[in-house]
Amino acid sequence: MISRIASFHNYQSVANDMNRQQVKVADNQEQLASGKQLLTAGDDPVASIYVQNFSQQNTEIDQSLRSITLARNRLNSEETAISDAETLLDDAKRKTMSMVNGSLSDDDRIAHMQDLRGLFDSVIHLVNTQDESGNFVFAGNQYDKQPFFRDGNGNVSYVGDSYQRMSKVSPNVEVPVNDPGDKLFMNIENPYGDYQPDYDLQSGSLLLLSHARNNNHSDNASYTIDFTQTGSGAVYDLYQDGLLVDSQPFDPKRGIEWGTLSVQLEGEVTDGDQITLSRQDTFSLFDSFKRGIEVSARAPSDASATAELHQVAEEFSQAFKHINRARSEVGTRLQTLDRQADMHEDFKLVINKARGTLEDLDYGKAVVELNENMLALQASQQAFAKTKNLSLFNYI
Numbered sequence: 001m002i003s004r005i006a007s008f009h010n011y012q013s014v015a016n017d018m019n020r021q022q023v024k025v026a027d028n029q030e031q032l033a034s035g036k037q038l039l040t041a042g043d044d045p046v047a048s049i050y051v052q053n054f055s056q057q058n059t060e061i062d063q064s065l066r067s068i069t070l071a072r073n074r075l076n077s078e079e080t081a082i083s084d085a086e087t088l089l090d091d092a093k094r095k096t097m098s099m100v101n102g103s104l105s106d107d108d109r110i111a112h113m114q115d116l117r118g119l120f121d122s123v124i125h126l127v128n129t130q131d132e133s134g135n136f137v138f139a140g141n142q143y144d145k146q147p148f149f150r151d152g153n154g155n156v157s158y159v160g161d162s163y164q165r166m167s168k169v170s171p172n173v174e175v176p177v178n179d180p181g182d183k184l185f186m187n188i189e190n191p192y193g194d195y196q197p198d199y200d201l202q203s204g205s206l207l208l209l210s211h212a213r214n215n216n217h218s219d220n221a222s223y224t225i226d227f228t229q230t231g232s233g234a235v236y237d238l239y240q241d242g243l244l245v246d247s248q249p250f251d252p253k254r255g256i257e258w259g260t261l262s263v264q265l266e267g268e269v270t271d272g273d274q275i276t277l278s279r280q281d282t283f284s285l286f287d288s289f290k291r292g293i294e295v296s297a298r299a300p301s302d303a304s305a306t307a308e309l310h311q312v313a314e315e316f317s318q319a320f321k322h323i324n325r326a327r328s329e330v331g332t333r334l335q336t337l338d339r340q341a342d343m344h345e346d347f348k349l350v351i352n353k354a355r356g357t358l359e360d361l362d363y364g365k366a367v368v369e370l371n372e373n374m375l376a377l378q379a380s381q382q383a384f385a386k387t388k389n390l391s392l393f394n395y396i
Contacts, residue, residue, distance in 0.1 A: 057351055061344045064170055068341050071167035074177040075334050077131040081138070082184075082327045084126055086320060089285075092119045093316035096292055100309050104300045113296035120289040124150055127181055138181035141165060147181045148286075154293070156286035158182045169340045175333050184326055186284040191318040195223070195277035197311060201303040206267035208310055212277050216260040220279045225256065225263070229271035270303075288315040 098104075099112045127148045129137045139147035139160035147160035162183065164176040190196065195212040207227075224239040227250065238246040238258055246258045256263040263277070292312040298305040 058348060060171075061348050061351075064168075065341060065344055067167050068169045068337050068344075071169060071175055071177045072334065072337050074131055074135075074137075074165075074167075075330050075337070077129070078137050078178060079327060079330045079334070081126055081129045082323055082330065085123065085323050086327070088119055088123050088126065089316050089320040089323065092116060092289070092292070093313050093320065095119065096296075096309055096313040096316060099296050099300075100306055100313070101300075106299065109296055109300055113293055116289070116296060117293055120154075120286075120293065123285070123289065124148060124156070127185055136160070137178060138184060140178070140180035140182075143178075148185075150286075154286075154290040156284070156290075158186060169337060170344070173336070173340060175336055175340075177333075179326055179330075184323065185286065185319075187282045188285060188315075188319050188322045190281055190283055191314045192311075194279060194281060196280040196283065197307075198276040198278065199304040199307040199311075200274040200276070201307055202270040202272045203301065203303055205270035205273050205303040205307075207265060207269055207273050207275070208267045208307055209275060209277075210264040210266045212261070212263045214261045214279075219260065222279065223261065223263075223277045225275045225277070227269045227271065227273040229269070234269045283315055285315075285319045288312050288319065292316075 095112055095116050099109055104112070127138055128146050131137055135143040136145065136147055137143075139145060141163045142160045143165070145159065148156055148158055150156045158181055160181055162180045164180065165178050166174040167177045168174050192209055193211040193213040195209075195214070197209040197212070199207075201207055221241045224242070226237045226239070228235045228237070232249070234250040236246075236248060236250045236256060237244060238248075238256060246256075248256075250256070250269060252265065252269075255265060265275075291308065295305045295308045295312065300306070
């Protein structure tokens with residue numbers, strides 16, 4: 001059997017071969033230009049799936065790193081504000097303790113009062129601090145609204161909420177990026193225990209409350225302690241909401257104990273001294289400033305004022321410790337962010353290395369393949385040039 005092959009068939013076959021070689025050369029050149037051996041999913045379908053997964057993981061890591069950067073900026077703003085608050089509280093405590101000195105003149109006490117008022121103004125400005133984005137640092141989730149307001153009487157109100165904003169820095173880790181202002185500045189543990197004292201002392205009295213505790217947490221009554229000096233020593237009368245419930249000789253070492261109530265005092269008792277105890281587990285820093293300013297306007301010889309200044313100084317000291325603990329918590333969160341960022345960066349290196357194994361081009365092998373394909377293309381081009389000139393008329 002004789003097969004008949006037309007000249008067009010030879011022409012088309014050689015042309016197709018040349019086109020295929022041109023495509024191979026173009027692919028080699030594109031690989032060398034991009035540095036990638038996988039240009040389309042068709043180059044290696046299985047490897048392409050892995051590369052896409054690696055790309056998705058890289059995107060998630062980059063998003064987590066951006067969240068870490070934002071969280072770090074917010075926490076740095078809070079840490080700076082807390083550090084400034086510590087400085088102001090330390091100054092306020094020192095200023096208050098200096099006013100306890102009975103040798104101060106009225107003018108000296110007034111000068112110290114003005115300094116304390118200036119510190120109060122600085123604290124009000126500080127608690128309304130904003131970060132670089134204009135968000136209020138201590139407003140909870142109401143970060144777009146000013147959290148603290150002070151009225152004409154010096155009373156401070158909080159209009160934020162008690163929630164913390166959380167930042168997701170990895171699929172399974174969330175870090176708080178703020179602390180609500182009421183928690184930091186208005187819910188501070190009472191340094192005296194379960195009660196706040198209100199002093200009514202005689203001139204020259206040095207009596208001070210050390211601590212007052214009540215194991216019965218449902219007992220919200222107020223207690224008043226009246227002291228009387230007798231020939232055999234001091235005697236106290238204990239009143240619960242105005243009703244006399246106990247009367248005993250006062251033993252400074254034993255203190256006052258009645259039922260679940262335990263009171264310890266320090267200093268010397270003067271006939272006629274009185275202390276009223278009001279149930280209060282926490283106190284507000286702003287109330288301490290307000291009371292300190294009010295009390296400092298009274299005469300240095302006023303024993304009750306001096307005792308209340310001792311109380312205010314103790315509250316400033318407790319507030320400093322409270323704020324310092326909050327600063328430590330912020331530092332712990334920053335360390336968590338640093339650790340997560342390092343873990344993300346390390347994982348990203350591993351992913352990119354694995355991705356490079358599948359995707360990156362072996363330049364030596366690619367150059368050899370390009371040269372081979374270019375030689376094959378040249379041969380195809382020469383064959384095509386000869387084939388297109390084949391004609392029976394050349395032999396007639």
